[in-house]
Amino acid sequence: MSNTRLTRKNFLQSMLALGVAACIAPMSAVAADAYPNRPIRLVVPFAPGGNTDLMARILGQSLSEELGQPVVVENVAGANGSIGASRVASAAKDGYTLLFGTAGTQAINQSLYKSLSEKNLDDYEYLGLVAYIPNILVVNESRVPAKNVAEFVEFAKQQAEGLSYGSPGAGSTIHLSAEMLGTTADLSLLHVPYRGSAPALSDLMGAQLDFIFENITPAMPFVTSGKLKALAVASEERVAALPDVPTMIESGYDNFVTGTWNGVLAPKGTPAEITERISAAVIKSAQDPDFQKKVAEMGGQPRAMPPAEFKRYTQDEYKRWNAVIEAAGVEKM
Template sequence: MTRSLLSKTPTRKHFLATLALLAAGLAAPAFAQGDYPNKPVKLVVPFAPGGNTDLIARMLAQGLAEQLGQPVIVENLAGANGSIGASRVAGAPNDGYTLLFGTAGTQAINQSLYRNLGEKNLADYEYVALVTSIPNVLVVNEGRTPVRTVAEFVAAERKRGAGLSYGSPGTGSTVHLSGELFKTATKLDLLHVPYKGSAPALTDLMGGQIDFIFENVTPALPFVQSGKLRALAVTSAERLPALPNVPTMKESGYPDFVTATWNGVLAPKGTAPSILKRLQDATLKVAGSADFKTRVTALGGEVRLMEAAAFRDFTRNEYQHWGAIIKNAGVTVQ
């Protein structure tokens, strides 16, 4: 009987082996997090391929892959001014492997624009870093509207009266809302004509079907540089290197007219601080490089770097800014 009981009693060797197994199990999650990333990272672009957000995301992803030592795959999930892709990221696992390349639309406009938007709270995400700002440019077809300044444009349209139309790549875009801000500032009678993207809107502007667009600089720049469209003003706070002879709206007599879309990296709420720090450092290093700045400038954009805390505060201010424009314009989407 004694021998039988002793044979079932754990020995010191068995006890130490059990402790080692337990320790290994407890250490596994910490090791996995500390080893981040150990598989490909997905960067969701909530718009179709080919736009400025998509182009800049792919430039950033290339650099992030080098910094993180893992592939960074860009996935386009378009729809509802970016809300579909943003919602997908908000509901993704908070392990750092699904990120959002957010914009003014997804983080500061849609919350006021859409009545039934799920992500109403700016705290639905962790903020990693802001990287770029893409202002708009007021462009006209000189054959249809032979003016060279904003003042001439407004004066000509006052004489013309009703019927002035402007295009946009879609309701709720910064392009559309810049037009609404212009309408409020000038008291002109303007008709908004939404398109499915910038390309058809610019095509109709060149064809004389609409009068003007406050287009993002990136898609409008080639047409301005080729002389097919005339740029009257940019909506940035300062003149752009890509259009050094084009004044700002502030210089043109509208001191509060500063609008732009922007791009930043976000993660699902609850992502570990250590992962967020790794992503922030890598993002800022890539976006701060001379090569990245050169490529963004060529697109008509500006590199604008902000760490997580500043990016979060900036987004809150942008939410108030665009919310006021939307309220004044009376724009809502079901």
């Protein structure tokens, strides 16, 4: 008699489990199909007003149109972007918290911070690269009377105490570009870190610094107005917005290509149905002529790199910047 009751109980439990599973499966499918049904956060791991912030807001508008929901840019600055990036890596895997990643967060910090490593690159789903922003070497001619890179290097070597340069912080592409030139040309340089590009550019114009390797976007208005002198762009080819400014390669420095880039990432483990939907929207936005025009006006180079290629690119960038950091002897933090 007890065996009969036990069997009947097991039967009822099995039927109940099957019923629950049958309900859950369609609900999961509906949840994926319904994505997104509320606003999406796009985390910018730097302060408002900078190059990455401006690019994120341009992309956010396009993504909002593609996904049918508001894309809200949230600035979470600190530690060369690693604080904001870490916050996204540990966020819910539901597609509502995304990272607007950069060369710093995805390729440099892993070699710079003791708490990170190359393994950190696997904490994300790579959804698409959208833009590349080259760096540009600018000087205040009242302090550095140079018309080109050769004259800059010659002048620098004549200064007993070396030249000073600013950056928005240790480990930024701006800092590492200057260190790269110092290593290559055997220059003595003094690094002056700031809390952002704006105060560094202000001090350069105020003749309190000698030069900066700045992202082209914030530097370009000062170059076009004549307040600062551009000696070279660190891109493979000349920038359309500044056609008369030669590249570092043209200036005699082979393979001197530095800058930052921007792409969209999600926490590792976000369902494929969701990442595929976001990725399609990211790539479509990056290919939009209006977006590309705005990027070019900022001095950037539009990109529309799909997930697998974006991930490989990030890994190659990690290796390249790690070599720069080791050659310059930059101390880990």
